[in-house]
Amino acid sequence: MFDVREAERSEDTRDYQAVIKLLLNHGANPNNATTSSPSWISPLMLATRCGNLETTKILLEHGASPSLHYAAYTNGYGSALDEWQSSLKMACYFESPERESMIDLPLQYGAEVNLENAMSETLLFAFIDGKFDDSIDLIRELRKRGAVVNYLNINYNTPLHLCQ
Structure with a gap:
């Protein structure tokens, strides 16, 4: 098995x-x-x-x-x-x-790369919070592959709004 x-x-x-x-x-x-x-x-x-x-x-x-x-x-x-x-x-x-x-x-x-979840959040939203030691490198990798930095979620926030 x-x-x-x-x-x-x-x-x-x-x-x-x-x-x-x-x-x-x-x-x-x-x-x-x-x-x-x-x-x-x-x-x-x-x-x-x-x-x-x-x-x-x-x-x-x-x-x-x-x-x-x-x-x-x-x-x-x-x-x-x-x-x-x-x-x-x-x-x-x-x-x-x-x-x-x-x-x-x-x-x-x-x-x-910009697949949305039910909250209209993409991978950038998922990894912006810095839970990983290499979040900055990962965000660079995703951006290099076309991740949109100004993507709006259902609350009209972008990944930048999460950087507080």
């Missing part, structure tokens, strides 16, 4: 690449996700979260959608937004010298 905890260790994910190719070549849907769960994750999100560039590439080559995303709400849809994720956002969390490659790969397959 496939164990996510085992797969998240980089030395173990290499063993799964041949299996991933075999399953995809036999019709496995790379966009399958458990939608009944409030926090489902697609195979592509898992690969980018783990920082596995080769698995990410295999999934994208076999039709995985870099546009799939989910949002989790406090009390159901329309209430306070707790979290939202996409493969591109998960690539941004990856702390490694290869982060640039992990960001570029989904973008090459159509991921949107």
